[in-house]
Amino acid sequence: MGFSKLFSAGGIVMWPLLIFSVVAIALIFERIAFWFRVNRRQTQVVRDVLTLYRRDNVVGAIDKLKLNADLPIARIFLGALLLEDPNPEEFRLALESEAQAEIPVLKRFNNIFDTIISLAPLLGLLGTVTGLIASFGSLTLGDVGGTKTASVSAGISEALVSTATGLVVAIFTLLFANTFRGFYLRQIARIQEYSGQLELLYRRRYERGEKSYAPTR
Numbered sequence: 001m002g003f004s005k006l007f008s009a010g011g012i013v014m015w016p017l018l019i020f021s022v023v024a025i026a027l028i029f030e031r032i033a034f035w036f037r038v039n040r041r042q043t044q045v046v047r048d049v050l051t052l053y054r055r056d057n058v059v060g061a062i063d064k065l066k067l068n069a070d071l072p073i074a075r076i077f078l079g080a081l082l083l084e085d086p087n088p089e090e091f092r093l094a095l096e097s098e099a100q101a102e103i104p105v106l107k108r109f110n111n112i113f114d115t116i117i118s119l120a121p122l123l124g125l126l127g128t129v130t131g132l133i134a135s136f137g138s139l140t141l142g143d144v145g146g147t148k149t150a151s152v153s154a155g156i157s158e159a160l161v162s163t164a165t166g167l168v169v170a171i172f173t174l175l176f177a178n179t180f181r182g183f184y185l186r187q188i189a190r191i192q193e194y195s196g197q198l199e200l201l202y203r204r205r206y207e208r209g210e211k212s213y214a215p216t217r
Contacts, residue, residue, distance in 0.1 A: 010127060010161040010162045010165055011127050011130055011131060011161075011162055012127075012130070013123045013124070013126050013127035013130070013162045013166075014127070014161075014162065014165060016123055017120060017123055017124070017162070017165050017166055017169055020116045020119070020120055020123075020169050020173075021169050021172075023112065023116070024113070024116050024169065024172065024173045024176075027109045027112060027113070028173075028176045030109070031108070031109060031176070031180050034108075035180065035183045037070070037071075038071060038072065038187065039183075041068065041071060042071055042073055042190070045064065045065075045068045045071060045073070045074060046073055046194050048064055049061045049064050049065055049074075049077060049198075050194075050197055050198065050201065052064060053198065053201050054201055056205075058081070061077075061081065062078065062081055062082070065077050065078045065081070066078065072102040072105055072106060072187070072191070073190070073191060073194055075098065075102065076095060076098040076099050076102060076191060076195065077095075077194075077195075077198060078098075079094055079095070079097070079098035079101075080094040080095045080098065080198070080202075087206065088199070088202060088203045088206050091199060091202050091203075091206075092199050095195045095198070095199060096195075099191050099192075099195060102191070103188075106184050106187055106188070107184055110177070110180070110181070110184075113173055113174075113176075113177035113180075114177070116169065116170070116173045117170050117173050117174050117177060118170075120166045120167075120169040120170040120173070121166045121167055121170045122166070123162070123166050124162050124163040124164070124165060124166020124167055125163065125166070126162070127161070127162020127163060127165075127166070128160075128162060128163045130162075131160075131162065
């Protein structure tokens with residue numbers, strides 16, 4: 001059975017399921033590109049920035065961060081390093097507040113994924129119900145196996161195809177959504193680790209009586 005025939009056999013619920021699948025695929029590609037960029041560059045950027053900062057090259061560290069401002073960790077570090085001579089507590093609070101501001105970026109589209117995962121099986125179930133209604137509605141007493149057989153088969157086909165399609169869309173989306181959720185949790189742990197390292201370096205500089213470079217915004 002070709003795709004067009006399969007789509008027609010699934011009934012009216014195939015249209016929202018098709019929209020769900022297209023949206024899910026588009027958002028999945030966006031998230032793959034985002035996490036690939038973060039995982040490929042982040043570790044090296046953080047290592048370079050911490051090395052520069054450890055060598056008291058604060059200006060160089062800030063310039064490095066600005067060149068990589070598309071990374072969440074770079075924006076977090078910049079939010080703290082661009083403060084005007086903060087004490088260690090203010091520096092820590094700046095890191096924490098910037099990290100909180102990046103959470104929506106890291107969790108982007110999670111609500112849409114959850115909606116698709118929840119609604120796709122329900123739409124498939126709705127297709128099952130409408131298909132069975134069509135099947136039983138076409139039956140009349142004494143006509144089982146007679147002229148209405150084609151209508152009954154079409155209704156059963158709609159019920160099965162729509163259910164299978166809804167499950168496929170939900171399972172496919174769930175697989176990637178859980179993968180992205182794992183990336184998010186690991187990223188939160190890395191942000192805490194990297195922020196702790198930068199905070200420790202700043203505290204050491206502060207205790208030595210050195211002031212951080214703080215250019216005007």
